[in-house]
Amino acid sequence: MAQNETEPTLAVKIGTIALTFAAGWAAQKALALVWKQVTGNDAPTKPDDPELDMVQATVFAAVAAGTAVLAKRVAARGAQRAVARIAARSGSRAH
Template sequence: MADDEAPSTLAKIAGAGAAVAAAWVAQRAVTLAWKTATGHRPPKPDEDLENRFVEIAAAAAVTAAAVAFAKVYTARGTARLAARVNANRAG
């Protein structure tokens, strides 16, 4: 990648902040959906092991997938925004 195509420090910081925010929103959405579907919050790692393994694995998989999806699409959107800002600065 050429130097003029490298994202600025501000774009990197904005992307990291947006990814953290998107992950938080995704996790909250999964918690709300889980509570709506099951009537209780998803199990947490520090809770008693009385929860069934299947429920713990399902909660972990759904949460991880939602967070990964949010982070990927946030990173893509931030990269597009940084490219537009850089294009406007250059031309």
């Protein structure tokens, strides 16, 4: 049975997972650094901390969620491009 062209290959899935973890880690570190520079406080680690200001918790949650979505999309695109390059190289060797 031929694989559907739009269905991600196993390599794309594995690459996306690996790149998502790496991008998520890097985004988390960058977000913590920027948060510290902008607010002067460490990034919140416990959103349910009663001492954490509600506005600060909400803003941090929104920024962190947006960063996570961006990191996932960038990772998915990067994985697809990498797999396409590898497939093109291996296809050119076969001929």
